[in-house]
Amino acid sequence: MKKGNRRRALSREPQPAPIKLDPFQEKAIAALLAGHSVLVAAPTGTGKTLIAEKLLEKILAEGKGAVYTSPLKALSNQKYRDFCRLFGREKVGLITGDLSINEAAPLLVMTTEIFRNWCFANPEMLDNTSHVIFDEMHYLDDLERGTTWEESIIFAPGHIKILGLSATVPNVREIAVWMGEIRGSSIEVIEEKKRAVPLKISWISPSGDVLDEDQARTEVEERREVRRTRRLRAGGSRYNRYNEDFIPYS
């Protein structure tokens, strides 16, 4: 084994940037504080969570309740730990299918399934809840679980305001109009298309070179060509080409 092959990042231990709200975060928070339901669509890592935290801070200070739903149990557990650290253990509860802690707390972290069930069976338990936060709301599109999000949106008690956090989707406005129509109160859309850190996509060729898109497309074409001729040579007979991905008239 070849050991001690020490290769490392050039810039190490960089310092985190100070927390300053982006314009879209400011806008979302302002709309929420003004009492609107809000749908935020922004790329991952742009700080959607911060919006939720600011809202929760205010709700808890006013002595009201809130529900935070997430699509995965592991995520709910993690959020529960985060919120305990932020707001104090006594203020936060956790309810998933196989676990419940501090159910009477003002801030409840749950799976979306539990929230949906409450909307049907115990809406009175949500009387003091002013907001529900749907994390990863694009799960609406999930083949198996989308129904849960939809039933939650449709049947969440009317007095509850919604904060939806979603990855970038092209039709957020359409979703918001639908939510507004079915719930009978309008939803503001806050969209951030720009990433906090822009992405640069490159391709790595079989020989280890970094390529841009055009180069990559050429490379892919050439490789396919090479494989095709290799196969032809190996096959010998000219009829073989019709068995492979050879398209004679293209």
Next chain:
Amino acid sequence: MSENSPTCAEVIETIQDHLPALYFAFGRGRTEMLAEELGRSFDFLTGRERQRAKKMIKEAEENCPGLFTLRRQNLRRLLLQGIGYHHAGLPPVLKDLVERLYEQRLIYVLFCTETFAVGVNFPAASTVFDSCRKWDGREFRSLMNREFFQMAGRAGRRGYDRVGRVYIRIDERYPEQTGFYNELDVEPVRGRLMISPNTVLSLLYWKTDEEIKRFLEQNLAVYQNNREIWQLRREIRELEEKEKRLAACFCPEKDTPSCQLYRLLLRRELNHLKRRKHRHRPGARERREELRRLLQTARKHCDHRICAEAEKKLANVTERKNQLLARIHHLQRNSRDFEEEFQNVWRLLEDLGYVRGRELLPRGKFALELHVQEILVTELVFSGILLEASAEEAAAILAGVDYQPGRDEWVEKCPFSLEHVVRLRKLLLKSGVPEHFCVWSHLPAALAAAWYRGASFDELMQKCSLEEGDIFSMLRREIDLLRQIERAARDDVYLADFMRGIRQLLDREEVALVGV
């Protein structure tokens, strides 16, 4: 196993100035294999860092003896080189350790599956895609734009990196599978409503007719469908206006023999009929004469190019209109009839004795509290199968509810017969219950039974080909189901106690949740 180029060591060599990297691979075995391979030639940690990593690993081992089973010894070694892997097959405690090491910047290359990209934000300097195809439970398919950017977007740490670097490997052997993605092409969110037995029972029990109607007629899928049809109709109306305007350009002599455009067509047909091939066809001679006669009409002298242009435009407009009409037709034919789907499930529930009209019968009230395989579980209880079983057998039976075995999974044979459950399932299918409403597998039975009897987690591992994480989530799902049945039991104290007893025995040691 020989690796296709570029090998992951070559890839990492290329991007070594942009670490830490999340290296996405599709398949758990693949993440482990790649990590192993990289570990053969790379060691990223300095002495100090290795000490820190060692300390964190030691602490985790003290809190959880036997953390690194024989199978995971390689992970322990790799973690001390700054390399890790992370997938759903790992036990939660180990996943947690890997995540914490990553957060502490003690992992430079983390090989992971898609699950690492959902939710909690673990940013990296770069993300690498081993391939752009994944197994979605049925087939291998290319990643959608949304999935790709969910993962790729982990690249670029705020305040640290100027850009987030994303690398896609072009595999020497499968160049055509290389992915090309554009953030502008991210797929829209579509409504995916499904009508489950619980949905129908909940609607019947808690909601008014009015509310049910609204639910069926205004859900997202219907809304999107209607909206698209409405937009298409509007566009068609505009096209029809345009058609009218274009038609007004033509002169009144259009399509008469004096029109130059029409004469052009006639002449073309004449030439066609003069050819040797067509000359002697029946009726050809008469038609030729007719055409000659028509062409003797005086030609109108006009700028026929205006008409020609309008005609071309008109053809385009008509074609576009037909496309839109076809789309509307397609939407209308394929739009789902939620009313009918609702009625079907309702009728099924009525046939099975869960409801009478809008009234919920005992079975219906029981199923109202269940959220997974409602009908199958209710029948397990009401048929007496569950109550007549010993606790161990009940644990084994319930483990299989909604369990869909993965490819090549095997588990030791269950020590007792589960034939009666198989029979019940067949009976349900025969009485019209669709397959997806009674999903059950005998596979995890032996594991749940052994765990109930007090076996150690290692013993379970020896009984099957499942990974720690799979066994964990199978038993957690069963605990969830046991809680549901306990709630549904209401004043049936015996059933509730029975379920609680099983649950308390299952919810221990490795299967218990940590850190909450």
